[in-house]
Amino acid sequence: MERIPILKMGDCLLVTIQVDMHDRLATTLQDDLTERIASTRARGVVIDISALEIVDSFIGRMLGNIAAMSRVLDAQTVVVGMQPAVAITLVELGLSLPGVSTALNVEKGMALIGRAVGKAEGTNGGPET
Amino acid sequence: MTPKSTNRLGEIVARHERELVPEWVEQQLAAETLRRDLVKDEELREQSQRFVQSLRAGLEATDGNLDVRGPAWSSTRDLLRELAHARSRQGFSPSETATFVFSLKQPLFDRIRSDLARDPEGLSDELWQTTVLLDKLGLYTVELYHEGREEIIIRQQQEMMELSTPVVQLWEGILALPLIGTLDSARTQVVMESLLQSIVQTGAGIAIIDITGVPTVDTLVAQHLLKTVAAARLMGAECIISGIRPQIAQTIVHLGVELGGVVTKSTLADAFAIALARTGRGVTKTAG
Numbered sequence: 001m002e003r004i005p006i007l008k009m010g011d012c013l014l015v016t017i018q019v020d021m022h023d024r025l026a027t028t029l030q031d032d033l034t035e036r037i038a039s040t041r042a043r044g045v046v047i048d049i050s051a052l053e054i055v056d057s058f059i060g061r062m063l064g065n066i067a068a069m070s071r072v073l074d075a076q077t078v079v080v081g082m083q084p085a086v087a088i089t090l091v092e093l094g095l096s097l098p099g100v101s102t103a104l105n106v107e108k109g110m111a112l113i114g115r116a117v118g119k120a121e122g123t124n125g126g127p128e129t
Numbered sequence: 130m131t132p133k134s135t136n137r138l139g140e141i142v143a144r145h146e147r148e149l150v151p152e153w154v155e156q157q158l159a160a161e162t163l164r165r166d167l168v169k170d171e172e173l174r175e176q177s178q179r180f181v182q183s184l185r186a187g188l189e190a191t192d193g194n195l196d197v198r199g200p201a202w203s204s205t206r207d208l209l210r211e212l213a214h215a216r217s218r219q220g221f222s223p224s225e226t227a228t229f230v231f232s233l234k235q236p237l238f239d240r241i242r243s244d245l246a247r248d249p250e251g252l253s254d255e256l257w258q259t260t261v262l263l264d265k266l267g268l269y270t271v272e273l274y275h276e277g278r279e280e281i282i283i284r285q286q287q288e289m290m291e292l293s294t295p296v297v298q299l300w301e302g303i304l305a306l307p308l309i310g311t312l313d314s315a316r317t318q319v320v321m322e323s324l325l326q327s328i329v330q331t332g333a334g335i336a337i338i339d340i341t342g343v344p345t346v347d348t349l350v351a352q353h354l355l356k357t358v359a360a361a362r363l364m365g366a367e368c369i370i371s372g373i374r375p376q377i378a379q380t381i382v383h384l385g386v387e388l389g390g391v392v393t394k395s396t397l398a399d400a401f402a403i404a405l406a407r408t409g410r411g412v413t414k415t416a417g
Contacts, residue, residue, distance in 0.1 A: 079363075080365060082364045082365070083364075084322060084325030084360070084364065086363075087361070087363040087364050088325070088360050090360075090363055091359045091360045091363070096359040097363060102362060102363055103365040104328070104332055104333075104334065104364065104366065108365065109365075
């Protein structure tokens with residue numbers, strides 16, 4: 001069965017969506033990703049959708065769900081590289097993904113996660129402990 | 130009866146064409162309504178000549194029907210289209226344009242009267258036919274005139290659309306979008322697309338939307354702005370709205386529009402300073 005690869009980079013997971021998303025693929029990705037976050041104890045997830053040209057409300061909702069699930073598993077999600085047409089479509093559908101962080105490209109998304117993780121560890125490992 | 134009479138009109142025009150045209154041109158040149166500033170004598174003479182020729186050709190080709198939209202009159206229609214479009218661009222009024230056709234009546238009536246002086250019934254028939262024909266052509270000219278005007282208006286709208294949505298790069302990673310004029314759905318769509326496209330091209334992280342030039346903000350405009358901000362955020366760029374005048378601030382609050390989470394500044398300069406600070410830069414004075 002067709003699967004979307006999940007790459008591990010440090011304490012970050014990188015998901016690059018290169019094919020047209022259909023609903024079954026999306027639910028499989030949800031399962032695989034939550035599985036991997038739990039097993040690798042990743043702190044961040046970068047989803048690169050720069051090759052995605054068509055979205056519908058289901059895919060939009062799925063992106064929001066993945067972000068919420070990762071947060072529960074203590075990993076921050078950044079969606080990167082969204083195409084203008086996709087952004088317009090999602091806004092018109094009323095899905096402005098309020099809980100999801102975004103960045104222009106993978107590099108900036110990684111930097112964003114690096115900062116967020118560093119900050120979180122800084123507060124945990126503060127002068128008190 | 131009717132076919133014969135139309136052919137007679139055609140014959141009259143053909144017989145007198147040579148002196149009809151100069152006389153008509155003389156009369157047009159003498160008329161007070163002629164816009165000497167807009168049309169040259171030579172051009173008018175040539176147009177009159179071609180119109181009479183095509184009128185004769187049209188009368189010869191038709192069998193008594195004066196349906197000016199029919200195929201027999203296509204050359205006359207083409208001539209009038211060219212004339213009406215040119216005149217609407219040159220700044221003639223509709224009545225001045227239609228007068229070109231209507232003014233042919235006087236010299237033509239003179240010819241008909243002298244030719245048919247002994248046949249009162251035929252005379253009145255011919256006069257009626259001529260009036261009907263020239264009225265139709267005159268009205269058709271007015272329609273074409275307006276068609277020309279419509280084309281000008283549509284072209285200007287397109288030009289305005291292109292002119293009014295520039296996206297400028299203020300600094301590396303900082304874009305500005307100065308909006309001028311009323312925002313409607315069509316324009317907002319263009320604005321949104323050009324902004325998002327520029328974000329992709331320049332890789333900018335911050336976009337400043339300046340609404341100093343937007344005269345009024347109603348709920349619809351505010352909604353359009355918020356959609357643009359949301360779309361830019363989805364692509365990973367942050368938006369700052371600047372240039373909110375006191376009047377507009379009051380309107381936004383009175384309308385109950387929630388600009389939740391969007392950074393707003395009163396001037397573009399303030400917004401630029403914030404954007405520089407966010408990207409880890411600053412402006413320092415070096416002298417004085």
